[in-house]
Amino acid sequence: MQRETALLHAGYRATGTPGSYGTGPVFSSTYVTPGDPAAHPLTYGRFHNPTWTAWEAALSELDGGETVAFASGMAAISAVLGTTLSPGDVVVLPADCYYTVRVIAGNWLAKIGVTVRQAPTAGNAQAEMLDGARLLWLETPSNPHLDVCDIRALTEAAQARGVLTVVDNTTATAWLQQPLALGADFVVASDTKAITGHSDLILGHTATKKAEAAAALRTWRTQHGAIPGPMEVWMAHRSLATLPLRMERQCGTALRLATALAGHAAVTAVHYPWLPSHPAHAVATRQMIAGGTVVSFDLGTRAKAEAFLGALTLVREATSFGGVHSSAERRARWGGDAVSEGFIRFSVGCEAPDDLVDDVTRALGA
Numbered sequence: 001m002q003r004e005t006a007l008l009h010a011g012y013r014a015t016g017t018p019g020s021y022g023t024g025p026v027f028s029s030t031y032v033t034p035g036d037p038a039a040h041p042l043t044y045g046r047f048h049n050p051t052w053t054a055w056e057a058a059l060s061e062l063d064g065g066e067t068v069a070f071a072s073g074m075a076a077i078s079a080v081l082g083t084t085l086s087p088g089d090v091v092v093l094p095a096d097c098y099y100t101v102r103v104i105a106g107n108w109l110a111k112i113g114v115t116v117r118q119a120p121t122a123g124n125a126q127a128e129m130l131d132g133a134r135l136l137w138l139e140t141p142s143n144p145h146l147d148v149c150d151i152r153a154l155t156e157a158a159q160a161r162g163v164l165t166v167v168d169n170t171t172a173t174a175w176l177q178q179p180l181a182l183g184a185d186f187v188v189a190s191d192t193k194a195i196t197g198h199s200d201l202i203l204g205h206t207a208t209k210k211a212e213a214a215a216a217l218r219t220w221r222t223q224h225g226a227i228p229g230p231m232e233v234w235m236a237h238r239s240l241a242t243l244p245l246r247m248e249r250q251c252g253t254a255l256r257l258a259t260a261l262a263g264h265a266a267v268t269a270v271h272y273p274w275l276p277s278h279p280a281h282a283v284a285t286r287q288m289i290a291g292g293t294v295v296s297f298d299l300g301t302r303a304k305a306e307a308f309l310g311a312l313t314l315v316r317e318a319t320s321f322g323g324v325h326s327s328a329e330r331r332a333r334w335g336g337d338a339v340s341e342g343f344i345r346f347s348v349g350c351e352a353p354d355d356l357v358d359d360v361t362r363a364l365g366a
């Protein structure tokens with residue numbers, strides 16, 4: 001069976017089973033449990049929920065490891081950091097990883113006595129910092145610059161030194177890139193983005209092939225309480241069936257858009273892993289099946305970037321990415337990322353490719 005067929009059915013009841021296709025959202029904070037609680041599979045809503053179980057089964061199919069669902073990407077990230085690091089440990093972060101990961105490294109991890117080393121994603125620069133480390137954190141393609149590192153080469157270098165590897169797989173999704181199959185110990189993802197793709201919920205998850213590590217993550221979730229809501233989880237599971245379809249359209253249009261941008265006089269730089277001009281194009285095409293839904297580019301100045309965003313008619317000015325509706329923003333407006341004033345992060349949606357490319361070309365002219 002091909003991956004998209006398996007994913008379509010993952011977490012639903014078997015095709016021969018009478019009744020509803022799936023579980024539907026189960027809204028229960030507490031369950032009726034007479035006598036010995038150990039005799040009951042469901043007891044309290046912070047411990048488990050059948051809606052999560054179905055969603056986790058589907059994500060496990062996608063990632064190729066045991067999944068634990070969380071209330072947000074940051075909750076999943078915190079759980080991996082919290083269950084793997086102890087005082088005195090060293091973590092190697094990408095210097096360009098998701099801003100909030102760098103923030104919690106600077107306050108929470110520093111406070112519990114974890115040393116943080118940083119090096120850029122590009123050029124596999126983190127490989128030079130592994131000696132004596134406990135954890136290697138990768139993010140590829142990186143957000144928002146879309147730099148790419150070699151997951152297999154870096155996990156092998158880490159393993160040789162007894163270092164665990166985590167990949168933040170948010171930008172690619174496990175449909176495009178499977179870090180566990182490339183040797184990573186953990187995957188984390190924000191399911192707020194392309195995995196669910198409808199810009200209507202916040203969720204995250206972790207996946208690992210190690211049963212003990214998955215159990216520790218589950219215990220962390222139960223005790224720290226970053227549990228997802230059943231309604232969001234049900235919506236997310238409903239969205240997952242179309243992930244391959246959405247990715248095919250969005251990545252196809254993204255490459256068209258990136259190519260058009262690369263040939264436009266108003267654009268000073270384009271970052272997209274599927275463009276042959278991307279510095280890590282060869283690595284990207286080896287470890288991903290398409291270039292992703294985000295295209296980043298530079299219009300040189302803040303004024304030009306703002307004029308461009310204001311002239312778009314099909315594209316909302318909004319943060320986040322991966323949704324079926326295209327969106328874009330001038331990234332420097334937030335601070336936090338090392339990007340220039342004219343840098344645009346563009347999230348390509350499911351619009352007809354011609355309509356979107358026309359809108360962008362017209363806005364560049366304006």
Ligand SMILES: *Cc1c(COP(=O)(O)O)cnc(C)c1O
Nearest residue numbers: 072073074098143170190192203
């Ligand atoms: C959005 C994002 C996160 C955080 O996810 P939330 O669901 O907003 O908590 C982490 N990593 C990357 C790469 C992201 O883009």
